[in-house]
Amino acid sequence: METTVTVDHPSRVAEVRRAVAMLGQTMGLTPELIAQASLVASELCTNILKYAERGQIMIRTLAADGMAHGLDIVALDRGPGIDNFDAALKDGFTTGGSLGIGLGTMRRAAALFDVYTAPGLGTAVMVRMHEKRAVVPADEGFAVASLMTPIRGEIVSGDNWSCLRFGQSLAVAVVDGLGHGPKAAEAAHAAIDSFHRGVRDAGPAQTIDLAHQALKTTRGAVMAVACIDAQAQTLRFAGLGNIAAVVFTAGESVRLGSTDGTVGYGSRRARESTADWSPRSTLIMNTDGLSSRWTLTRHPGLLACHPLLIAAVLHRDFARNTDDATVVVIKAL
Template sequence: MEIREHLHLPIQDSSQISDARRRGTLLAKQFGFSDELVGRIALVITECGTNLIKHTPEGGVIIAQVISLNDVLGIEILALDKGPGIANPAEALRDGYSTAGSPGTGLGAISRLSDTFDIYSMLNEGTAVLSRIWTYKSSPYPLRITSDFGALNIPKTGEPVSGDSWAIHREKERVLLVVADGLGHGLGASQASREAIKCFFENTQRDPVEIIKAMHLAIQGTRGAVVGVAELDLVKQQVNYAGVGNIEGSLYAGEDMSRFVSHNGTAGYDIGRVKAFSYPCPDGSIIVLSSDGLNSHLNLNRYLGLKSKDAALIAAVLFRDFNRGRDDASVLVFKTAAKRPLVGG
């Protein structure tokens, strides 16, 4: 799955719902979504925005991202809040359920309008809702993949672009993940991180250390960037990680967490001696990479049940709770496939 373009839409009062709906539907039209799908997208954004206003004292945010999988376009809508949470999310999906004196059709309607729907909520922590709508009718996932990911990359408030970039490269027995954070923010930082990602795709046959060395040479003359590269070996069930600067990386295997080790340095200026470190990565593990726009104390283990959710929902909750709010912020979450029990006799 690839993310093409996104909108970050704060919802603090009811007047912002119509603007979010207008911008979300315009984005869908720009990518050629049918009138029927645009109508569904408008309804999902409206229901999400209405829920944020009705059920949370400070509102929240809607993030809409155009996505593609095997050349099939879709839109991913995330609604995030830090409100009171929902005691029983399954019950809240039932039509007629309400805690705010409303008809109680919001979450149930969003679920029915979506090809993919997921929700995560904790009492006194907030709620995150995920909706995906695909243009491909016979199956929202034309080809099954053995793992999935979620990513958010939001620019600093007031900046036209993010100085962060991320990418994934998949092979049959190997997956490469990268996050790059250009120094500073704005167009100059964006140029540096995008050049680093371009170099990444030109060197995917190499290991993480060699990729970082290639990036270092490729982005000289730019502001430079801090980068982290993770190589997942699906056969050995192992992650090899190399990083320079303050890209945060971690791996969750069950309840165990390993934090990836990075070296001081900046690609494009001085990377020093880059070294890779290896970490066991059994089936069902989760890898998280993030820029310093997110707090370094990020920890998935504090969220009961979140690891079983869609990777995009995991990324969204981490963004909501650990975003510093004063810099570009990006987070990339990758879930390896859980081993399934054999069925049959």
């Protein structure tokens, strides 16, 4: 579960605290974690109001096997950025007006803490908090994160995505149902179901072929599938339609090409391509709800961040309100 609060007024601090409490209680998190997370979220909200005037706080629960074990809190703004980040991490650092717990205290309380900031490019802060006695699943070779939002005015997104891990491999699919709303979501859901059924025994192109049959009674979708073999250090990719995919490794980027067409209509087959994959690689896939002109040239150092921060910053800076928007980021560990 997740929720996002737009931060543009002091009253939003209380709203953010209520959002943390609602998600935490709904998912059965302990009062202790909920209280700690509420304090962190309130501080982040106050910082946005003071330094950037406007931003967003995203809260999402972390769960495995149906059991919640923590929360991710992400704060985003387009403010001036943090000039002296090292100083901001020191205890007692404040310019007034905040709750005073500071970024350094947040970092110590977090299971995972990450920040991306640059002069004139705003700030993005990620705080991951776990239950003290929770059994947290380990990331096995890959760190994966996403951000998906519906077009303005819709409740459900016509986009969808999923990933499967098996052995030292990971397969990921990103889908954009044609149009918007429930019918598009139905098509995207059918494509993801087909992906889950077939990808273990089929390559990316064949997985999309199988989805053709599953989507014939829907309005159709565009779809891309990537299969990463960490042991062989290879990535196989196929796409039908306009899902974008780029692999970044050691400062170099490789854009993976899709075939024109629609899953569920016509007889065009996706062509499969390959790319190198290494422990320094990052794969970014997105629907056309992100501008086709998105680039990392304005964001030096962003690829060093956690995948959730990468996804959040790209979504903040390049998502269009006129379409469902999804970005998925996978990093080698």
